Amino acid sequence: MTTTLGNQALLPTYARLGVTFVEGDGSWLIDDTGRRYLDLFAGIAVVGLGHRHPAPLAAAHAQLDRLWHVSNLYSTEPMQELSARLSERFGGARAFFCNSGAESIEAALKWARKATGRSEVVALDGSFHGRTFGALSVTGQPGKRAAFGPMVPGAIFATPDTLTDHVGPHTAAILLEPVQGEGGVHPLPAAVLKQARELADEHGAMLILDEVQTGVGRTGSFFAWQQLGVRPDAVTLAKGLANGLPIGALLVANEAPTAFEPGDHASTFGGNPVACAAACAVVDTIDDELLAHVRELSARLSTGLARYGDVRGMGLLLAVELDRPAWPVVEAALEHGLVIGSAGEKTLRLTPPLTMTTEELTVGLHILGEVLA
Ligand code: PLP
Numbered sequence: 001m002t003t004t005l006g007n008q009a010l011l012p013t014y015a016r017l018g019v020t021f022v023e024g025d026g027s028w029l030i031d032d033t034g035r036r037y038l039d040l041f042a043g044i045a046v047v048g049l050g051h052r053h054p055a056p057l058a059a060a061h062a063q064l065d066r067l068w069h070v071s072n073l074y075s076t077e078p079m080q081e082l083s084a085r086l087s088e089r090f091g092g093a094r095a096f097f098c099n100s101g102a103e104s105i106e107a108a109l110k111w112a113r114k115a116t117g118r119s120e121v122v123a124l125d126g127s128f129h130g131r132t133f134g135a136l137s138v139t140g141q142p143g144k145r146a147a148f149g150p151m152v153p154g155a156i157f158a159t160p161d162t163l164t165d166h167v168g169p170h171t172a173a174i175l176l177e178p179v180q181g182e183g184g185v186h187p188l189p190a191a192v193l194k195q196a197r198e199l200a201d202e203h204g205a206m207l208i209l210d211e212v213q214t215g216v217g218r219t220g221s222f223f224a225w226q227q228l229g230v231r232p233d234a235v236t237l238a239k240g241l242a243n244g245l246p247i248g249a250l251l252v253a254n255e256a257p258t259a260f261e262p263g264d265h266a267s268t269f270g271g272n273p274v275a276c277a278a279a280c281a282v283v284d285t286i287d288d289e290l291l292a293h294v295r296e297l298s299a300r301l302s303t304g305l306a307r308y309g310d311v312r313g314m315g316l317l318l319a320v321e322l323d324r325p326a327w328p329v330v331e332a333a334l335e336h337g338l339v340i341g342s343a344g345e346k347t348l349r350l351t352p353p354l355t356m357t358t359e360e361l362t363v364g365l366h367i368l369g370e371v372l373a
Helices: 054-064 077-090 101-116 133-137 142-148 160-166 190-203 273-285 288-308 326-335 358-372
Strands: 021-025 028-031 036-039 093-098 120-124 155-158 171-176 206-210 234-237 248-253 311-314 317-321 347-350
Touching: 036 358, 054 273, 077 093, 077 248, 077 273, 093 101, 101 133, 101 171, 101 206, 101 234, 101 248, 120 160, 133 142, 155 160, 160 190, 171 190, 190 206, 288 311, 288 317, 288 347, 288 358, 326 347, 326 358
Parallel strands: 120 155, 120 171, 171 206, 206 234
Antiparallel strands: 021 028, 028 036, 093 248, 234 248, 311 317, 317 347
């Protein structure tokens, strides 16, 4: 399980496990010794359609053969097509494209400040919005910020119970994850989201949902907010949008202020034609049938996990609270040929491809049973 190249030439920002993957195939990963692993992690909710899914693969290949890049001073067809598709899914929105989740949050923060002329952003304790300074500043996990101060001013942290106390005339935006992913897979109660919508309306603030992890079908609907009954002013997307090619997006509802004018914000690679072509194919593949499959698989996975502890989450963003530390279980699972993740000391996180078959899921649960026996 060791690589001949090693990781000595990399900055040690990750505690990497000792496997080097060289190929992906649907719900499976193959390492440099040829061993196959069942992937119930999908690159942390990124490879939603499974590895090398034919639709984004063909779209990216075709685009690679046509055009890789032009400046954002010009239009490209994939970017126009993707913005139209996302607008349709959202029910009317305009997009700004970037390359990652953190960048989509940066765009959202700048947009909300400009749209309202205010600087405060109310986020939740335990939230995760990314590692760049703006995104880190609104991330409600002090440990992740501690070594890097000073932060961008204006971030205010609340709990679901104290939102009312913190939103007021200085609030530019309320920023929420429909399910806190990195923070331990904690779904936001629909009533809290409804209250956030009311508070934003009352005080003229923007309601931004960070759907970087929950979006693009992960929870069983294209956007998680569609199941929660609250329409946000803006949404951020990334992770699963291009099935593994780098992309991020800020979507601003048509009825919300546009705010941005030419020159306000930019990204050299944002809207990259290859990533956008792949993303169009991803959006087209996430149809009602696949979303129904996600919900069915979610029910099966929840039932399968329930024997090990309390299960939380939505769709195929699920966690189980174990009676023991999670990380050794992640390592042992890998030894058994199963890729899973953790999200907290005793929390296992499972984010399998949305396209995983029920038979593959059964195999995964069987291996997990052996690991936890
Ligand atoms: N927002 C949420 C909800 C996330 O889960 C993540 C990453 O896990 C991010 C933002 C940051 O995304 P990225 O790692 O692509 O910058």
